[in-house]
Amino acid sequence: MIFNQFSRTAEAAAALRAWGAMTPEGRAVFHDPHALRLTSRVWRARLKNPTQRKLLMDGLLRWMQPIAHQVLARSHHAEARLQAAKVSQYVIVGAGLDSFHWRRPAWAKKLTVFELDHPATQAMKRARCAARALLGEPQWVACNFERESAADALRRSSFDAAQPAFFAWLGVTHYLKPAATRATLAALAEVAAPGSELVFDYSVPPSQIRLGDWPLAAGLGVLTAVLGEPLVGGIKPGTLAEWAHETGWTVMDDLVGPPAGDLHLPQVTRFAHWRRG
Numbered sequence: 012m013i014f015n016q017f018s019r020t021a022e023a024a025a026a027l028r029a030w031g032a033m034t035p036e037g038r039a040v041f042h043d044p045h046a047l048r049l050t051s052r053v054w055r056a057r058l059k060n061p062t063q064r065k066l067l068m069d070g071l072l073r074w075m076q077p078i079a080h081q082v083l084a085r086s087h088h089a090e091a092r093l094q095a096a097k098v099s100q101y102v103i104v105g106a107g108l109d110s111f112h113w114r115r116p117a118w119a120k121k122l123t124v125f126e127l128d129h130p131a132t133q134a135m136k137r138a139r140c141a142a143r144a145l146l147g148e149p150q151w152v153a154c155n156f157e158r159e160s161a162a163d164a165l166r167r168s169s170f171d172a173a174q175p176a177f178f179a180w181l182g183v184t185h186y187l188k189p190a191a192t193r194a195t196l197a198a199l200a201e202v203a204a205p206g207s208e209l210v211f212d213y214s215v216p217p218s219q220i221r222l223g224d225w226p227l228a229a230g231l232g233v234l235t236a237v238l239g240e241p242l243v244g245g246i247k248p249g250t251l252a253e254w255a256h257e258t259g260w261t262v263m264d265d266l267v268g269p270p271a272g273d274l275h276l277p278q279v280t281r282f283a284h285w286r287r288g
């Protein structure tokens with residue numbers, strides 16, 4: 012991320028969820044009616060106007076539709092895993108404009124919800140929530156994963172390291188150097204009581220991307236670089252399995268995708284589900 016600038020890819024991900032909420036196939040995967048309110052004014056204006064939306068999403072950005080479905084599918088998967096986990100703490104790591112706290116208020120009340128994110132992105136989100144009347148707040152924990160341990164940041168909050176937690180870390184490792192991803196996996200293990208679970212997605216190195224998905228991966232690389240957040244995080248699945256072992260996690264799943272019913276998803280990211288034994 013550009014120093015001290017909030018995440019533009021967080022706005023783009025919220026815009027894709029907002030667009031998903033406007034299409035039957037998107038809604039079938041994951042319905043986020045709050046995403047439109049949370050994204051930037053520019054994205055909102057484009058998406059609310061039917062002509063501009065068509066020009067953008069069925070024209071200029073049509074190539075991104077599989078990525079939009081992937082963004083929806085990863086949120087659906089994370090929340091399905093959260094539902095299955097027996098935990099009382101939910102940590103949304105690199106939360107961006109995730110709307111769980113407002114979208115699922117009854118569920119959020121049964122949990123203690125923490126949002127851990129880059130200080131600049133979190134400040135932008137807090138200001139936006141206040142301005143757009145999104146009431147009730149998660150516990151905000153600011154942390155730059157490239158500079159600070161996520162464990163130290165969580166220790167500043169009321170997070171209880173003696174109780175199991177569920178960590179969802181979506182759409183973030185792609186933008187971190189692998190060393191920062193490994194350090195964050197180790198830091199989360201430090202504060203994750205036995206029974207805690209972690210889901211996250213990650214990119215594989217270009218050599219492991221299917222030839223047919225190269226144009227999409229290249230397009231995504233250009234777009235995120237233009238937004239100031241280049242994709243620097245490619246990791247081999249075998250390396251991650253070693254890191255899980257070294258940092259005290261057990262790999263439950265490592266899927267291409269994540270899967271999303273009948274939708275074709277590109278194989279440019281994988282979806283990992285780990286457990287603290």
Ligand SMILES: C[S@@+](CC[C@H](N)C(=O)[O-])C[C@H]1O[C@@H](n2cnc3c(N)ncnc32)[C@H](O)[C@@H]1O
Pocket residue numbers: 012017018020021024025104105106107108109128129130132133154155156157158180181182183186187
């Ligand atoms: C593409 S957004 C994903 C947001 C959200 N998880 C989602 O699925 O929509 C990337 C997120 O990673 C966060 N991020 C990127 N680099 C970071 C860093 N060094 N430290 C903390 N957060 C970071 C950004 O602030 C942003 O919230």
